[in-house]
Amino acid sequence: MSSMTALVYVLEEQVRDLLREKGSSRLIDGTAYGFDDWTVFHAYTEQPFTTPSGYVCTCIVVRSDAMGLVDEEKTLAEARHRLDSDERPVIVLIASSDATGSPSCRALVVTRAGVTGADTRFVPRRSELYTRNTGLLETSALAAKRVLIVGLGSGGSPIALELARAGVGHFTLIDFDRLELGNISRHVCGVNDLGRFKTLAVRDQILQKNPYAQVSTMEVNVNQALSQVDEAVAGCDLLIVASDNDQSRFNLNQMSLNYNKVALYGRAITRAAGGDVLRVRPWKGPCYNCIFSSGLVDGREEEMSQKRQALSVLPAYVEEDKINSMIQVGLSSDIAPIANMMTKMALVELSRGIETGISTVDEDLASDFYVWANRREEAYGNWPRMGFKWTHPSILRWYGARVDRDPNCMVCGSHITEDSVI
Amino acid sequence: MAWSSQQSARLRLETDILSRYFPTFSLRDSIIPGHAVVEGTMRSNAGHEYVIRLHVPADLPNSVPVVEIISPILKDRFGHSLVDLGTSYSMHLLKPENGVVRICHYSASHWSPNVTFTKVLLKIRAWIEAYEGHLDSGFPIDHYLPHMQA
Numbered sequence: 001m002s003s004m005t006a007l008v009y010v011l012e013e014q015v016r017d018l019l020r021e022k023g024s025s026r027l028i029d030g031t032a033y034g035f036d037d038w039t040v041f042h043a044y045t046e047q048p049f050t051t052p053s054g055y056v057c058t059c060i061v062v063r064s065d066a067m068g069l070v071d072e073e074k075t076l077a078e079a080r081h082r083l084d085s086d087e088r089p090v091i092v093l094i095a096s097s098d099a100t101g102s103p104s105c106r107a108l109v110v111t112r113a114g115v116t117g118a119d120t121r122f123v124p125r126r127s128e129l130y131t132r133n134t135g136l137l138e139t140s141a142l143a144a145k146r147v148l149i150v151g152l153g154s155g156g157s158p159i160a161l162e163l164a165r166a167g168v169g170h171f172t173l174i175d176f177d178r179l180e181l182g183n184i185s186r187h188v189c190g191v192n193d194l195g196r197f198k199t200l201a202v203r204d205q206i207l208q209k210n211p212y213a214q215v216s217t218m219e220v221n222v223n224q225a226l227s228q229v230d231e232a233v234a235g236c237d238l239l240i241v242a243s244d245n246d247q248s249r250f251n252l253n254q255m256s257l258n259y260n261k262v263a264l265y266g267r268a269i270t271r272a273a274g275g276d277v278l279r280v281r282p283w284k285g286p287c288y289n290c291i292f293s294s295g296l297v298d299g300r301e302e303e304m305s306q307k308r309q310a311l312s313v314l315p316a317y318v319e320e321d322k323i324n325s326m327i328q329v330g331l332s333s334d335i336a337p338i339a340n341m342m343t344k345m346a347l348v349e350l351s352r353g354i355e356t357g358i359s360t361v362d363e364d365l366a367s368d369f370y371v372w373a374n375r376r377e378e379a380y381g382n383w384p385r386m387g388f389k390w391t392h393p394s395i396l397r398w399y400g401a402r403v404d405r406d407p408n409c410m411v412c413g414s415h416i417t418e419d420s421v422i
Numbered sequence: 423m424a425w426s427s428q429q430s431a432r433l434r435l436e437t438d439i440l441s442r443y444f445p446t447f448s449l450r451d452s453i454i455p456g457h458a459v460v461e462g463t464m465r466s467n468a469g470h471e472y473v474i475r476l477h478v479p480a481d482l483p484n485s486v487p488v489v490e491i492i493s494p495i496l497k498d499r500f501g502h503s504l505v506d507l508g509t510s511y512s513m514h515l516l517k518p519e520n521g522v523v524r525i526c527h528y529s530a531s532h533w534s535p536n537v538t539f540t541k542v543l544l545k546i547r548a549w550i551e552a553y554e555g556h557l558d559s560g561f562p563i564d565h566y567l568p569h570m571q572a
């Protein structure tokens with residue numbers, strides 16, 4: 001062990017909970033995770049709610065009695081008794097209330113070499129975690145907001161994390177895919193999460209950014225769990241669609257209109273040469289079907305990032321070779337601008353009616369449909385070079401397109417009134 | 423789960439349009455989503471009759487309906503059963519199930535809620551003419567019916 005004083009991080013909430021317990025002081029089995037040559041530890045009085053990292057160490061927790069006293073000899077004897085042969089230290093947490101009634105916590109690191117005191121740091125509660133954002137985003141307001149994200153792949157997962165960083169408090173995540181090797185390079189989750197449902201892995205990432213977020217998950221295929229998804233749409237403030245097939249987008253579009261929920265749709269085109277983002281304000285602007293039938297969105301251009309996705313949209317007679325050649329993925333950095341645009345549009349929608357630093361962005365986002373090109377390829381092949389001009393279309397800029405509602409749209413057209421579907 | 427109110431309205435709209443273009447077609451078992459079918463008879467220019475069954479998707483109108491020809495038992499010009507051909511690009515056939523032929527009409531990447539059953543059945547009607555053309559000439563069906571771009 002290095003000579004520096006070890007740092008031990010403890011969740012303040014857990015210590016408060018422990019001190020609230022009545023009755024006599026007793027030893028509790030906690031759990032701790034050590035890092036970096038046993039110089040840093042994260043210690044918990046009970047199992048953490050988010051997936052921890054680090055190397056597991058034994059941890060024992062003791063609460064001081066009504067007199068503020070702890071039998072240290074007995075506690076240390078127990079700690080030494082728990083030491084095993086592999087040199088891992090045992091962490092001892094001693095929780096008590098200080099003179100003002102605030103919780104405090106001492107930590108000791110017990111090894112075969114002896115006992116050393118550690119610096120204890122409380123992981124602060126929400127008010128302190130997010131104060132840096134105050135003024136730009138009223139995080140206390142966004143804490144009450146509920147977003148539903150469908151599709152937790154390379155597009156949906158970074159949006160989820162950014163919204164957590166901005167202080168959004170409630171998430172429902174829908175995806176039935178698991179993280180596979182081929183996903184990792186473009187996903188916010190890493191090899192530690194291989195094989196896990198994307199929903200659960202992303203939930204843990206959200207909790208790493210905002211431990212107080214409420215995250216529920218649904219490992220279902222939207223197209224086969226319509227009533228469950230319908231309920232989730234009804235309960236959200238904003239619907240974010242980052243799924244990879246039009247059938248799910250059509251189904252979600254209908255639900256967003258039914259419940260009058262603003263929806264954001266984003267996708268990348270082949271090899272992520274670019275992509276587009278659509279905002280649907282139900283009954284006020286074009287719906288997903290209006291855009292689809294306008295020809296602005298073409299199902300054939302959609303980026304195919306995995307075989308399951310290709311199989312679901314291609315006729316059964318398409319040969320294996322062709323399917324494999326259609327699976328062409330772009331780089332994470334090509335997806336990032338699309339995810340970032342969706343995040344900003346989401347924050348604008350969620351901040352509506354709340355005084356925030358981003359409210360002027362709303363004035364600029366006059367269009368409901370935005371196009372982005374990463375490279376002069378595919379649909380953008382005939383665009384001029386970027387050069388120094390800004391008066392012609394070029395890569396790496398957002399373009400808003402004016403699209404109106406289609407009066408003949410079979411989903412939101414003029415023959416269908418809002419009243420007839422609600 | 424029952425049909426939603428807009429799905430019920432859509433079913434009424436579909437049957438209204440069908441009654442104009444394909445009056446022999448009617449909706450059956452329409453109470454339970456996932457079980458409903460539209461069934462009727464089509465007559466080719468040469469006067470042959472085909473019984474067509476269109477399966478109404480539970481997420482109507484958001485996915486491609488399966489369309490089967492349930493009678494007669496179809497054979498190609500060379501006497502092979504079309505069911506035995508399985509999935510066939512040149513004959514516009516999808517993988518058959520329950521021993522009946524499934525026609526490839528719209529692919530998922532061309533589907534939208536704007537496509538009505540009547541539009542689907544118009545494609546089936548065209549397939550039947552192309553099939554009879556194949557029986558006469560031996561050319562595969564895609565000689566008469568071009569493919570939509572995948």
Ligand SMILES: [Zn+2]
Pocket residue numbers: 286287288289290291405406409410411412413
């Ligand atoms: Zn529409």
